[in-house]
Amino acid sequence: MSIDPANTVVTRRRFLKDGMLVPLAFAVAGGSVSTLFLRRTDAQGFYLRPPGALEEKRFLAACIKCGKCAQACPYNSIKMLGGEAGIGIGTPHIIAREVPCYLCPDIPCAKTCPSGALDRKLEDVEKIRMGTAVIIDRENCLSLRGLRCEVCYLQCPLIDKAITIEPRHNQRTGVHSIMEPVIHRDKCVGCGICENACVRDKPVIKVIKSPVEQKDYYEF
Amino acid sequence: MSFKWWPIRRTLQLLAIALIASPLFGLNIFHGNLAAGEIFGIGLADPLAFMQATLASHVFVAEFLGAALIITAVYVVSGGRTFCGWVCPMYLLAELGEKLRLRLGTGERTFSLNGTRWALVITAVLAVLTGVPVFEILSPFGIASRAIMFRAWLPLLLVFAILVVEVCVVRRVWCRTLCPVGGFYTLLGSISPIRIGFSKERCTMCGECSRVCPVEEVLVPSLADKKLQIVSGDCTRCGDCIDICPENALGVDIWYK
Numbered sequence: 001m002s003i004d005p006a007n008t009v010v011t012r013r014r015f016l017k018d019g020m021l022v023p024l025a026f027a028v029a030g031g032s033v034s035t036l037f038l039r040r041t042d043a044q045g046f047y048l049r050p051p052g053a054l055e056e057k058r059f060l061a062a063c064i065k066c067g068k069c070a071q072a073c074p075y076n077s078i079k080m081l082g083g084e085a086g087i088g089i090g091t092p093h094i095i096a097r098e099v100p101c102y103l104c105p106d107i108p109c110a111k112t113c114p115s116g117a118l119d120r121k122l123e124d125v126e127k128i129r130m131g132t133a134v135i136i137d138r139e140n141c142l143s144l145r146g147l148r149c150e151v152c153y154l155q156c157p158l159i160d161k162a163i164t165i166e167p168r169h170n171q172r173t174g175v176h177s178i179m180e181p182v183i184h185r186d187k188c189v190g191c192g193i194c195e196n197a198c199v200r201d202k203p204v205i206k207v208i209k210s211p212v213e214q215k216d217y218y219e220f
Numbered sequence: 221m222s223f224k225w226w227p228i229r230r231t232l233q234l235l236a237i238a239l240i241a242s243p244l245f246g247l248n249i250f251h252g253n254l255a256a257g258e259i260f261g262i263g264l265a266d267p268l269a270f271m272q273a274t275l276a277s278h279v280f281v282a283e284f285l286g287a288a289l290i291i292t293a294v295y296v297v298s299g300g301r302t303f304c305g306w307v308c309p310m311y312l313l314a315e316l317g318e319k320l321r322l323r324l325g326t327g328e329r330t331f332s333l334n335g336t337r338w339a340l341v342i343t344a345v346l347a348v349l350t351g352v353p354v355f356e357i358l359s360p361f362g363i364a365s366r367a368i369m370f371r372a373w374l375p376l377l378l379v380f381a382i383l384v385v386e387v388c389v390v391r392r393v394w395c396r397t398l399c400p401v402g403g404f405y406t407l408l409g410s411i412s413p414i415r416i417g418f419s420k421e422r423c424t425m426c427g428e429c430s431r432v433c434p435v436e437e438v439l440v441p442s443l444a445d446k447k448l449q450i451v452s453g454d455c456t457r458c459g460d461c462i463d464i465c466p467e468n469a470l471g472v473d474i475w476y477k
Contacts (some may be wrong), residue, residue, distance in 0.1 A: 061277035066256040114256040118279040
């Protein structure tokens with residue numbers, strides 16, 4: 001094959017066809033295929049993001065899926081999401097029931113994030129807000145049934161701040177107390193250690209998306 | 221045989237994969253992947269990942285910009301699409317696919333090199349419109365590195381699909397026409413003084429170089445016009461033309477001519 005300069009001339013027709021129509025066709029095809037997968041991750045429920053994560057929508061915008069946070073985690077708490085997460089594929093999350101966040105004092109995962117999806121300036125673990133623990137199943141909670149369980153309270157890294165025990169009269173037996181674990185959402189960091197520690201087969205305490213604060217007339 | 225470039229280039233391509241895999245073996249040299257990484261504590265970032273994340277999230281991190289600038293500077297100095305030819309795992313796979321394609325004798329078609337620049341524009345527009353760095357979901361080198369780092373095998377189907385298309389239908393379509401990262405480096409690729417140089421006295425017009433070149437529309441006109449260097453930013457600086465030339469008419473220049 002020798003080199004023929006005549007073959008290298010770019011005509012207007014060829015320029016339009018190869019330079020614009022072909023890429024456009026690819027863009028349309030690629031775009032239509034990808035929209036099938038482009039679902040918001042929160043459409044599938046709540047994902048517990050690593051410490052310092054931005055609010056979910058902006059987190060997805062800033063995360064470039066480099067995996068450094070997961071590599072930095074000494075407990076392997078941070079896992080990467082799979083295809084079930086739609087556009088969140090390859091983004092980090094924590095499955096508290098498997099391995100919760102143990103709140104390293106130096107927060108290595110947030111420090112290593114290159115893009116600001118996790119706040120690298122976060123210094124104080126008590127300022128972390130990954131979510132809020134809630135007793136989702138009061139009927140199955142052993143403490144609320146009058147037993148001395150209180151495992152979530154005892155395991156809480158912010159014991160007596162994020163979870164306190166509030167004793168009250170047990171109306172069922174009439175002579176005992178109910179030692180109720182109460183979660184204080186202004187202190188709870190959402191690390192998931194309580195969810196991990198819950199002794200029931202299905203955890204009755206779970207980390208959920210932090211509720212939005214609502215101002216009302218009873219503020220004082 | 222005389223000096224060849226390809227063993228060095230292949231070593232570098234494999235080294236990139238080895239670095240991404242290194243944390244699995246407890247090594248503390250490199251973390252992250254080709255979108256953003258850290259070598260000996262120095263942050264490195266794909267400029268396209270920086271652009272998308274910043275456009276989508278409106279979060280500006282100065283260190284991220286610095287990391288992206290380091291990488292941009294390295295490839296502006298080395299010139300062309302050096303990242304593609306010397307580092308990117310997808311390019312390595314595409315090269316292996318090309319070997320298979322030549323054996324099968326299929327898919328002679330090619331699409332225009334302009335596509336990569338369109339892909340770059342589309343990537344930026346999509347990041348703004350959707351508020352998600354969309355290319356980071358689809359990036360074959362991102363998918364490949366997450367497969368290595370976290371055993372996330374399933375997305376490799378996309379890489380496999382690209383390879384099937386490349387082998388059977390359109391030659392090297394991802395790297396040549398579709399990859400926005402290639403498009404980005406193409407824009408800056410012609411600045412560098414490091415270029416493929418050409419000695420017209422030695423050239424016998426045998427055409428061996430254009431047979432191995434992944435972007436022959438850049439190589440062929442330069443040779444036909446008796447230019448002294450391949451100037452275009454589309455050149456991946458892979459050096460395959462130098463290795464194949466029986467007359468030693470091609471070489472690496474380190475300054476403009």
